[in-house]
Amino acid sequence: MTLRAVLKSWVDHYLSDEEAVILLVLLVVGFAVVIFMGRMLAPFLTALVLAFLLQGAVSWLERHRVPHLLAVTLVFLAFVGLLLAMALILMPLIWNQLVGLVQETPRMFASGQRLLDDLQARYPQLVTPDQIQNWIAAAGREITQLGQRALTLSLASLGNVLALIVYLVLVPILVFFLLKDREALVGFTVSLLPQKRTLMTRIWHEMDSQIANYVRGKFIEIMIVGTVAFITFAFFGLPYTALLAVLVGFSVLVPYIGAAVATLPVAAVAGFHFGMTDEFLYVLVAYGVIQALDGNVLVPVLFSEAVNLHPVSIIVAVLFFGGIWGFWGIFFAIPLATLLKALVYAWPRGIKRHREDEGHVAPAGE
Known part of the structure; x- marks a missing residue:
């Protein structure tokens, strides 16, 4: 069988249906948009994920006869409250502990070095002193590079505070409208697809x-x-x-x-x-x-x-x-x-x- 025949057989098997071709084009375009424009569309993609996460709570309230707009408002307010709690309470706590851990790293490194020396003294047949020194030197280099990266990241992040604030404001707004107008947005997207879309x-x-x-x-x-x-x-x-x-x-x-x-x-x-x-x-x-x-x-x-x-x-x-x-x-x-x-x-x-x-x-x- 020639290459042309193989390709023709593959096309007939997978792409002989118009819907299959359209689905393939949509998948390729979707992956291309995310790969090449993912950073630009990051707020929308984040809001889309959060809307997926919150839609279950909205649907649960609607099943208990809560009006759609009220259900969306209640869930959105709970989401904003959780977001503010994380931003004002959890994140500063984690950041302070991270700074303390970085400052404590040299002491932890020295303690680990003493432990390795004790193990080598007790079990000299397992590892040699040269091997331990090589391990310690490699770990020291990694820790130094990690500290430099953390410092560079913290300094670089200072210039992005405004962008972060815009991000934190934009994402909740997108989440609210994705929840509120979910049916209209889904209907509009479906209207762009062909009538024949069984697959x-x-x-x-x-x-x-x-x-x-x-x-x-x-x-x-x-x-x-x-x-x-x-x-x-x-x-x-x-x-x-x-x-x-x-x-x-x-x-x-x-x-x-x-x-x-x-x-x-x-x-x-x-x-x-x-x-x-x-x-x-x-x-x-x-x-x-x-x-x-x-x-x-x-x-x-x-x-x-x-x-x-x-x-x-x-x-x-x-x-x-x-x-x-x-x-x-x-x-x-x-x-x-x-x-x-x-x-x-x-x-x-x-x-x-x-x-x-x-x-x-x-x-x-x-």
Whole structure:
């Protein structure tokens, strides 16, 4: 079979339907807009995610016979209150603890160096003094570069205060109108699509509910894990409790990898504060229990309706989309992977099923 025949067979299989061609064009244009104009459209994309998150609360109030405008207003006021609480209470606390941790890093580094020296003295057959010195030198370079990056970031951020204020004002306004005029905006978008959109409608209904459930579920998971971690660390008297709790909460965004990465700062702070004592072991055990309950209890409850993906697919999606879009790519890695899976399964099969349905319907009307 020639290359031309192979290409013709592929086109006939995947792009023989007009709706499939339009769907392909929409996907390419959508990805191109996000890739090349994502920074420009960041406020709108952020507001869109938040609207997805809040729409569940609006729908719940409407089901209890609350008028649409009143439901949107109540949910929006709660959202603004939470946003102000984070901006005025949580963020300054986290920033102060971050500054304190950076200032405490040299002492933690010296304590770790003494620990390595003690281990080398007790177990000289495991590592040599030269290896320990190389490790210490490499860690020192990384810490120095990290401090320089943090200082550069803090100085650069001072010039973006006005842009941040505009961002914080613009996003809530967009969220309000996305919630208030959701039906009109969706209707206008649908009116731009062709009349024949069976395949697109099927994929849209499937992904709309899944992405919305994923965003809300992930937000709830972050809040629960972060709150439980904060209470646990505060119970043990661990310093930098709020900072570590936020880190542990956001670690659930990256499956498998996030929990392992968050373990390092928790273990480092606990080891520096308690030393190699029973309290240090208790903190690590408690942190392990939190991660185990999250993975085996909380995630199945929150994401029971999500499409199952292989762990390799999840990791590849996190690496790929995170490399393209950064934080939002990591956040939406699983929904985007689910979308790709739905497209792969629905595209040729959906066209074939649609043709078969048309073939069955035609004789019935005769």
